[in-house]
Amino acid sequence: NAGVMQNPRHLVRRRGQEARLRCSPMKGHSHVYWYRQLPEEGLKFMVYLQKENIIDESGMPKERFSAEFPKEGPSILRIQQVVRGDSAAYFCASSLSGSGDEQYFGPGTRLTVT
Amino acid sequence: GENVEQHPSTLSVQEGDSAVIKCTYSDSASNYFPWYKQELGKGPQLIIDIRSNVGEKKDQRIAVTLNKTAKHFSLHITETQPEDSAVYFCAASPRDTGRRALTFGSGTRLQVQP
Numbered sequence: 001n002a003g004v005m006q007n008p009r010h011l012v013r014r015r016g017q018e019a020r021l022r023c024s025p026m027k028g029h030s031h032v033y034w035y036r037q038l039p040e041e042g043l044k045f046m047v048y049l050q051k052e053n054i055i056d057e058s059g060m061p062k063e064r065f066s067a068e069f070p071k072e073g074p075s076i077l078r079i080q081q082v083v084r085g086d087s088a089a090y091f092c093a094s095s096l097s098g099s100g101d102e103q104y105f106g107p108g109t110r111l112t113v114t
Numbered sequence: 115g116e117n118v119e120q121h122p123s124t125l126s127v128q129e130g131d132s133a134v135i136k137c138t139y140s141d142s143a144s145n146y147f148p149w150y151k152q153e154l155g156k157g158p159q160l161i162i163d164i165r166s167n168v169g170e171k172k173d174q175r176i177a178v179t180l181n182k183t184a185k186h187f188s189l190h191i192t193e194t195q196p197e198d199s200a201v202y203f204c205a206a207s208p209r210d211t212g213r214r215a216l217t218f219g220s221g222t223r224l225q226v227q228p
């Protein structure tokens with residue numbers, strides 16, 4: 001029973017490049033959430049998606065960041081023109097549905113911008 | 115928006131002792147309160163949660179209590195073991211339609227001394 005999968009686990013990008021992070025939810029889960037964790041801090045909500053829909057993007061920076069969860073395939077968090085301040089661990093979580101269900105987290109992608 | 119405060123930031127106990135971590139929240143609409151355990155280099159692991167219609171929940175050595183009037187909730191770990199050493203995060207969520215974002219506390223680093 002595979003859990004939430006994220007890849008890559010580690011990603012190094014130079015300033016100005018694009019970073020693309022992937023998340024495959026647990027089997028049967030149709031709701032995906034992205035969170036960002038800076039060193040020594042708690043997780044901060046970014047975006048909540050269902051298949052082909054963005055439900056809540058109140059935590060997403062207005063520029064350079066986008067997310068999608070297509071009908072087929074994993075959810076993608078895309079960061080364009082990365083800057084050093086984007087260096088963080090990005091975690092994806094999934095839930096069975098939206099109503100009262102627990103969120104289960106993946107192992108995260110650690111992004112380093114040089 | 116919601117604000118979750120967590121104390122203490124670090125906690126050191128002797129093996130076999132109890133550990134208590136406390137959190138307060140600000141949004142009276144919050145009605146779901148999970149606790150996560152995060153080990154170094156890994157994603158957060160859900161260990162227990164409580165909903166607002168319940169005052170206390172227990173699972174073996176772990177218990178959580180909730181006081182909605184005072185807007186605080188606590189994690190209790192009894193008979194601590196070295197493998198309990200990790201960072202623990204509390205979180206709160208309104209669990210309303212379209213609003214599933216977890217707001218996390220800043221974390222408590224628990225060290226269990228053998």
